[in-house]
Amino acid sequence: MKFSKAEIEAVIAASPRITVPFNKLALSPDYQVRPSGSTSKMSIAELAASIRASGVLQNLIVIKGPRSQFEVCAGGRRLEALTVLVTGGDIPDNYPVPVLVVPADKALIASLAENCFHVPMQPADEFSVFAKLIAEGKSVEDVAAAFGVTPLVVKRRMKLSTVSPKLMALFRDEKISLDCLMVLASIDDHERQEQTWANLPSWNRSPDHLRQMLTQGEIDSGKDSVARFVTLKAYEKAGGSLRRDLFSDNDKTAYLLDAPLLDRLALDKLQKTARQSAVEGWKWIEVRARYNFEEFSKHGEVRKARRTPDAREAAAIAELEAQIATRHERLETLADQENDDAGEDAEFLKLEAEAEALQAQVTALEDALSVWPTELVAQAGCVVFVGNAGTAEIKRGLIRPEDRNGVVDAAREAVKGSPHHGTHSALVSLPAANTRPVHSEKLMRRLTAHRVAAIQAELMFRPDVALAAITAQLAIKLIRDGFRCFRGSDDALNVSATDTHDGLRGEAEDMTESPAWKQFDTERQAWVQRLPRTSEAMLPWLLQQEQTTVMQLLTLLVASSVTGVSGVEREKQSTDALATALNLDMTKWWTATSTSYLSHVSKSRILDVVTEAAGANAASPLAALKKDDAVTGAEQTIAGTGWLPACLRTLTPTVAQQEAESTEEEAQAA
Numbered sequence: 001m002k003f004s005k006a007e008i009e010a011v012i013a014a015s016p017r018i019t020v021p022f023n024k025l026a027l028s029p030d031y032q033v034r035p036s037g038s039t040s041k042m043s044i045a046e047l048a049a050s051i052r053a054s055g056v057l058q059n060l061i062v063i064k065g066p067r068s069q070f071e072v073c074a075g076g077r078r079l080e081a082l083t084v085l086v087t088g089g090d091i092p093d094n095y096p097v098p099v100l101v102v103p104a105d106k107a108l109i110a111s112l113a114e115n116c117f118h119v120p121m122q123p124a125d126e127f128s129v130f131a132k133l134i135a136e137g138k139s140v141e142d143v144a145a146a147f148g149v150t151p152l153v154v155k156r157r158m159k160l161s162t163v164s165p166k167l168m169a170l171f172r173d174e175k176i177s178l179d180c181l182m183v184l185a186s187i188d189d190h191e192r193q194e195q196t197w198a199n200l201p202s203w204n205r206s207p208d209h210l211r212q213m214l215t216q217g218e219i220d221s222g223k224d225s226v227a228r229f230v231t232l233k234a235y236e237k238a239g240g241s242l243r244r245d246l247f248s249d250n251d252k253t254a255y256l257l258d259a260p261l262l263d264r265l266a267l268d269k270l271q272k273t274a275r276q277s278a279v280e281g282w283k284w285i286e287v288r289a290r291y292n293f294e295e296f297s298k299h300g301e302v303r304k305a306r307r308t309p310d311a312r313e314a315a316a317i318a319e320l321e322a323q324i325a326t327r328h329e330r331l332e333t334l335a336d337q338e339n340d341d342a343g344e345d346a347e348f349l350k351l352e353a354e355a356e357a358l359q360a361q362v363t364a365l366e367d368a369l370s371v372w373p374t375e376l377v378a379q380a381g382c383v384v385f386v387g388n389a390g391t392a393e394i395k396r397g398l399i400r401p402e403d404r405n406g407v408v409d410a411a412r413e414a415v416k417g418s419p420h421h422g423t424h425s426a427l428v429s430l431p432a433a434n435t436r437p438v439h440s441e442k443l444m445r446r447l448t449a450h451r452v453a454a455i456q457a458e459l460m461f462r463p464d465v466a467l468a469a470i471t472a473q474l475a476i477k478l479i480r481d482g483f484r485c486f487r488g489s490d491d492a493l494n495v496s497a498t499d500t501h502d503g504l505r506g507e508a509e510d511m512t513e514s515p516a517w518k519q520f521d522t523e524r525q526a527w528v529q530r531l532p533r534t535s536e537a538m539l540p541w542l543l544q545q546e547q548t549t550v551m552q553l554l555t556l557l558v559a560s561s562v563t564g565v566s567g568v569e570r571e572k573q574s575t576d577a578l579a580t581a582l583n584l585d586m587t588k589w590w591t592a593t594s595t596s597y598l599s600h601v602s603k604s605r606i607l608d609v610v611t612e613a614a615g616a617n618a619a620s621p622l623a624a625l626k627k628d629d630a631v632t633g634a635e636q637t638i639a640g641t642g643w644l645p646a647c648l649r650t651l652t653p654t655v656a657q658q659e660a661e662s663t664e665e666e667a668q669a670a
Contacts, residue, residue, distance in 0.1 A: 015103075017059060019096040020070050021083055028063065028071035048081040048623040052090050056082070070099065114166045130157050136540055156182065164190035167197060180205040185213055186243070201502060203528045218243065218255040219262060226289050227256055228390030230265045237238050238265055250524040263289040266386055276385045281374070282396070283403070284381035286533040291385040291395060300399035300407065300430035304370040305414075313365060320362045327355045335438045346543045372397060373427055375414045379407045404430060439645070441567030448565045448573070449507035451515060452476065454589040455575055456501055457516035458582045459559040463551045464582045466558040501560045520559065527556060571649055579650045592638060597645070598631045606634045613643035 032485055050057075060075030072079050074653050085091045140158075146152045160168070163185045170176045176184075176197070184193045196213050197205075221227045221242070227235070231253055236242070241257045256262055266289040274287050309317065334348050380399050387393035399407050411427040439447070501520060505511045512518070531553075532541045542550055564575035578584075592598065598606055606627075610619035618637050622630045 006344060008344060010120055010636045015100050017098065017100050020062070021094040022091070022097055024068060025062065025072055025079060025082075025095045025097060025099075026065065027061070027069050027076055027079055028065075028073045029477060034076065037467070044077065044081050044084060047077060048084045048090075048186060051078070051081055052085055059100050062099045062101055062106045064101065070101070072099075073102075100199070120473065122253045130154055130461055131161065134158070159185045162188045164193045167193055177207070178207075180210055183207050183214065186211075193476055203525070204502070214253055218257060219259060221254045221256055223391045224256075226262060226266050226386045226387050230262055230269065234265060266516050270384050270386070270392055272506060273394065276398075277382055277394055279382060280372075280382075280396075281377045283377075283379055283380045284400075286381065286383045288383055288385045291383060291387075293394075296383070296395075296398060297399050299432055300397060300404055300428060302376045302397035302407065303429060304397075304429050305373050305427055306369050307366075317362060317365050320358050320365075323353050324358045324362070327351045327358070373411075373414050375410045376407055379410055381440060390559050399428070399430070437569055438605060439569055439601065439647075444569055444595075444647065445565050445567045446508040446600075447597075448575075449504045449511060450516070450590050451573075451575060451579070451584075451586065451648055452500070452562055452564050453504050453511065453514055453516040453520065453584055455564075455578055455582065456559045456562050457519045457589070458555045458584060459562065459578065461522060462582060463555040465578070466555040467551075468581070469578060470554075470558050499560050500563045504565070507565050514589065523556060524560065527553065541606055576651055580652075585651045586641070586644050586650070587642040590644070590648060592635075592645070594631045594635045598634050603627045603630055606630050609643060610634050610637050613638040613641040
């Protein structure tokens with residue numbers, strides 16, 4: 001007969017733990033899995049000494065016997081050690097022994113659990129026992145040896161002492177998992193532990209999500225590219241403060257707490273690379289710990305130009321290409337043959353490898369022909385930084401805004417002197433002219449977050465639109481040119497099943513007060529309570545439901561994946577098609593007030609808004625007011641008008657159809 005671990009755990013969980021006088025215990029002849037005499041007397045003597053010093057640390061498993069007696073079905077060694085102590089007068093015969101009382105028909109299962117699976121104490125209880133032994137002078141290694149665990153296990157259990165008593169009580173009540181408790185124990189601040197746990201949504205109390213919240217502002221030495229570049233050893237040598245996670249699977253991982261020191265060490269280490277790049281002749285060189293693309297968004301870029309190969313280089317390329325062609329011809333011949341000859345298979349693989357090696361040589365020669373135009377290098381610069389791989393990288397050819405005109409003139413001269421360069425625009429790439437946006441990036445993210453929340457709230461009750469949306473998304477990715485569409489389109493859904501709803505709270509301070517966000521969150525919480533707890537049970541449960549129920553769930557899931565938060569005001573948004581399909585009316589979900597909009601834009605913008613919403617006559621009196629007064633007046637004036645900023649407006653079906661047709665025509669032409 002075989003028993004699963006789940007069956008054994010169920011028996012243990014359902015059985016009471018009590019203490020029983022030693023003189024009420026007797027060894028059961030029926031349920032002992034381990035035969036008597038299988039343990040040496042020396043080990044019993046050692047166990048007796050341990051019990052005399054620290055008590056019985058692991059309960060015995062018993063069943064009720066006749067006349068208030070209990071029969072021990074698991075824990076015979078401990079009973080034998082207790083007998084030695086009673087016989088020697090070290091403990092009284094009514095010594096209280098901790099036991100787990102199981103039903104007689106479950107005794108064999110419990111005995112198997114004790115001897116095969118070894119059911120351990122609860123970690124919180126282990127901590128209490130370990131702490132007692134260490135307080136008595138035992139070393140970590142001694143405690144580990146006594147319990148048959150590694151010293152790391154003892155250290156981890158001792159680390160649980162840093163957990164708030166409130167959280168420890170929740171753990172004992174099985175309201176916090178051990179994995180989450182260990183994450184909480186990685187920091188010592190009880191208040192922060194409790195606040196972090198309280199702020200976790202009930203549906204996402206995973207150890208990984210909890211760890212992300214606790215380590216905000218800290219730098220993971222194993223994942224952060226700059227930390228890997230500097231190395232943990234160099235950071236510690238420089239006196240950098242850090243926090244080690246005793247519960248991490250990687251004992252080399254640490255969380256660095258001094259970001260300025262880390263960046264300074266990185267800058268020092270990058271100086272060697274900067275000196276090497278200086279000989280290339282760039283006008284300026286900046287050294288950064290990290291390359292922030294947004295900081296250089298206003299910079300133009302110099303492009304490499306292909307110089308004409310000299311006679312030796314041209315001959316080398318031609319020779320390599322001829323060798324590649326010969327091998328490709330032989331490969332085609334072998335591919336056309338239908339026989340399965342092992343020798344030909346080996347030849348095929350050999351020719352493929354040779355062709356790839358030859359092509360690599362051609363690529364290297366071609367790369368050598370692409371050079372930075374000397375005339376432009378003297379007016380452009382480069383940035384030395386730590387790349388994602390944790391190594392020094394160089395971003396070359398950057399043009400500062402004040403150098404644009406000079407670089408363009410130099411590019412024109414370079415083209416005149418070298419006709420093979422093409423036009424001057426082929427050598428220089430400049431960003432579009434800079435215009436001040438109407439809305440800041442933060443405000444745009446806030447506004448578009450509210451739009452996403454509204455779409456989610458309406459989409460969860462429109463299964464027809466949800467089904468069409470996810471089908472369209474899959475068709476784009478799997479039937480159309482997936483790579484081109486992935487790189488060139490702005491998806492409205494994240495079909496990789498990433499939830500976007502909860503992240504909206506981080507985009508807008510007032511999101512949790514939004515009617516749309518509340519409505520969707522209430523519906524989702526209802527499904528959280530309704531769905532099975534395990535992934536294994538999900539499909540069987542769904543197969544038993546009505547199709548309407550399954551469709552309702554699918555609709556909610558599609559809605560929860562809607563994305564579209566952006567800090568840039570665009571002519572078209574990724575959510576336009578969904579908004580049009582839903583006939584989205586944002587006036588139901590959002591109103592322009594001082595806190596939601598007017599206080600975050602310029603006074604001139606406020607006047608434009610009032611003019612658009614209520615007319616020039618209404619806006620005119622506000623022009624003479626200070627901004628705070630203008631905000632108050634504007635809020636009162638546009639109240640009830642239903643005014644919306646352009647990013648929250650929905651295209652009419654006719655306009656949306658016209659734009660879709662225009663886009664399709666452009667795609668076909670391309």
